[in-house]
Amino acid sequence: MKAYLSSRRKYIREAISGYSFMMPFIISVSAFIIGPLIYAFIISFKDFSFLNPAASRWVGFDNYIRLFSDATFKRALLNTSIYSLFVVPIQLFIALMLALVVDSDIKGKTFFRVAYYIPTVTSTVAVSVIFLYLFKADGLVNIILSKFGIQGPAWFNNVNFALPSIMMMAIWSSVGNYMIIFLAGLQDIPVELYEAAEVDGANKFQRFFKITLPMLRHVAFFNLVMSLIGTFQIFDQAYVVSGGSGGPLDATMTVVLDIYKTGFKDFNMGYASAMAFVLFFIILLLTLIQRLLFKEETY
Template sequence: MPQKRGKPSYAKKDAVWGYLFVLPAMILIAVWIIYPMIFAFRLSFMNFKYLTPEKARYVGFANYIRAFSDDTFKKALTNTFKYSLIVVPVQTIISLLLALVCNSRIKGKTFFKVAYYIPSITSALAVGTMFKFLFNQQGIINRFLSNFGFHSVSWFEDPSYALPLCMIMAIWSSVGGGMILFLAGLQDIPSSVIEAAQVDGANGFQRFLKIILPLLRPTIFFAVVTGIIGTLQVFDQAYIVSRGSGGPLDSTMTVVLYIYNKGFRTTNANMGYPSALAFLLFAIIFTLTLIQKKFFDKGAESY
């Protein structure tokens, strides 16, 4: 915490520069996010339809209370947490490994960097088509798995496999972006340290744990926090796999997909309930982020 440290003599003028530097961002945020957010927050206490606002009425906390007895919402919440719990660690670890590979003395660095990054810029349509091709009942993945005695499963159709499919898709397409982030983070570490700690055996791995990981702390904190924020709002993958329905049998229903289906799939729907769900999700993510910040801050006074 800043108060604990002694303030240097130049700190006074910093306040002016501080406000100056954050002003453009804060004005844009106020206009384009906070203002519509206040509007949406008001809606969460109403029964409100955009096309017929004259019929709007306040309903108090009814929308929030309704969420607690909504089984589909609970299911969506469970799915979303499962998704986040798997995707965040896996994508962080793979991104970091890819970054280490590209930062090592490997031959053809540029090729690897481009190859690993390409999934992040491949169109969702191509990715969707490929996954349909790979993961259908007679697809390559099933044929491969059958060599090891697994039964062939219909990934898109089976309620127990559709969510894992979303996870695989998400990880596949997000690790490239994470790799770029960690590559930038690794640049702040002198190359001699990195070379010494290259993954080339147990010793190297230990050095990696003791030297590189602590130095990457701010980047990892960033990756994990934004990873959790992003995955708890997962929409695209669930939408692609289920074609928007959240099926089969709500197994790919996520919170944001549910919000979308409640408020935006039908013309002139009641916006009060989806708005309330959005603020419930907001409260959950906000709490989790505060906890993480505490956790990371505790481990590193210097940041």
């Protein structure tokens, strides 16, 4: 009995010590993440403004129903979907190719790894400003095009070219991040597999499709999910390029930018919260679909 009580007291002391170490994290997460999420979910069912919280009123699902007839939100969702549809596969393909290059035996591969990764750690605002100058009507890109007899458009001020310009900027600035993850996956593949395949007469393409791609399946799934989440949350580039308006003619309006404008410019925080949760469920649904397609295993 004494041994049991002593063991029990030791277990309780260890539990108290463990939770004591965890308490700062639990408190901060509860105060800055879980609490605000619950509060945002509640006010998504209200006509709510932080300018006059006392005047808020319960509207039920009206905010969510209103989204189906909101032309700006539908345009923002369409822009974001198009942006994601093009950016995700292109940046992952380029990232994989770059990872293969820097994983090979080329000279100066350390330099190339750093060079490809630097845009990732550069501020998105700084990158956006740089691209604004490059893609001006009289910017460097149009000057180069004029050398070939091509009249370049005013990229970010043109309805047809504004969103593609942001796509190019996003691919250039984020591809290095996914390259590093692919590179880690490539270096985790046992060399013996390639040696055995080479002995069996497999060429480079066969080794790539039969060994490299299958072994990178979990890494590719991770990159795909992270890339999809990142593209659906695009805000900085669209805000800087359009000056926060989403123009021209809502050509660069994204869902997160629409949420920002609704909540912090129109001060309709209830409706903005409803937009945010719709975006959350869209991303969750797409992630689950990808999981099924990749048949991702549970570890």
